[in-house]
Amino acid sequence: MPRIVVALQVDFADWEPALLMAAARYYLGCEVLTASPDGAPVISMGGLKVAPDIGFAEIDPARFDALVIPGGYAWEKGQAFDFTALATGFRAENKVVAGICAAASALAATGVLNDVAHTGNSLASHQRYPAYKGTALYRDQPQAVSDGRIVTAAGSAPDTFAEAVLKALDLWTPEAEAELSAFSAEHRVARA
Structure with missing residues (x-):
């Protein structure tokens, strides 16, 4: 089964990767590891304290199938990690790279969005880089966008973000669809 690493920072938006992590780990049997810049615990915007499995230095694209980066307030505080080496390394290995909310703009800062369809909180937030x-x-759409194994989403789209990441990993099974559709029923929109 695929291995997914979720790169967390202080003040990460805990709801953004939660559905993906639960579906991948619990329902699909994937190995989901969390990482922080130095391997030390981090506290989310909601006060969730996470003791990561590894530090960012231990994230090797050869060992993982996907790099998932949730947004949060680290960018607004000017304390965000520079994901350039990780994002470009995963892309060079044709692995899934996924960013939601401010992390979609962090991917814009790395240059990995320059030749793929993508979205995020706003075009203006990407253009700052x-x-x-x-x-x-x-x-400019409310649902996640996936192109060339790059997945992006606005912070308001954790359900389509989870779906797009699972599809990029070839894990969009009837079981995955059944589980995720239950969580996104209130947001039901026509999907391609």
């Missing part, structure tokens, strides 16, 4: 050249490929 000099390495971002993907304006023409930005999709």
Whole structure:
């Protein structure tokens, strides 16, 4: 089964990766590890204290199938980790790279969104980063966007983010669809 690493920072948005993590681990049998910059515990925006499995230095694309980065207030506070090496390393190995909310803009800062369709909280948040050249490929929509094993979403789309990551990992099974559809029923929209 695939191995997923979720890169957490202080003040991460705990609801953004939660559905994906639970579906992948509990329902699909994936190995889901959490990481923090130095391997030390981090506290989410909601006060959830997570003792990570590894530090960011131990994240090796050869050992994982997906890198998932939730958003949060680290970017607003100017304390966010620079994900350039991790994101470009995973992309070079043709592994899934996924960012939601402020982390979608963090991916814009790495340049990995320059040649794939993508979304995020806003185009303006991506355009703040000099390495971002993907304006023409930005999709202003409420659902997650997946292209070339790169998944992005606005912070308001954790359900379609989870779905898109599972699809990118070839894990979109009837079981996964049944579980996730129950959680997203109140947000039901026509999906392609």
